[in-house]
């Protein structure tokens with residue numbers, strides 16, 4: 001199966017608060033796919049005492065900014081190339097901008113990954129605002145808890161026992177700033193995938209289980 005070209009790559013687009021990260025994890029667990037999460041790569045890098053690690057720490061943790069495209073790509077490239085191309089792969093948190101879409105297209109070609117599917121979990125600004133104002137995250141593993149019933153009774157993370165907190169950037173002003181960024185930067189990237197014919201729109205205004213079931217059905221079709 002070394003030359004199996006049927007393996008596919010799945011990425012998720014959509015605003016923060018759409019639940020796309022949760023769906024990416026659920027889908028990779030359901031099918032046992034390889035899983036790469038950009039946020040996790042960045043956090044791991046920021047902990048390293050290397051020159052690159054210190055730079056990432058400064059930009060992301062201290063200044064609270066997004067990494068530039070070049071640095072982001074640098075962190076992602078080896079991760080993608082380390083996954084055998086006969087294995088199905090889910091990538092979450094990348095690409096976000098048109099430039100990153102172009103970078104990612106080149107990277108997939110380099111990795112000899114020809115089959116790309118983009119799930120766009122769409123959600124209105126109003127729904128994003130409402131959800132994010134209620135959002136809680138684990139301070140340790142960064143798992144997002146929108147429905148509080150999934151948190152242990154003592155307020156600790158069900159996955160790792162970490163502290164459950166409200167993110168300091170989940171204030172209405174900061175959420176609106178992120179939405180503005182999404183409209184300006186992410187929407188053109190989504191349009192680019194629409195043009196390429198690989199975009200699948202998913203209604204994000206449903207509960208987690210319902211969206212998951214739709215994604216499972218769609219992935220089973222890809223696999224058949």
Ligand SMILES: [Zn+2]
Pocket residue numbers: 138139140141142143157158159160161162
């Ligand atoms: Zn946790």
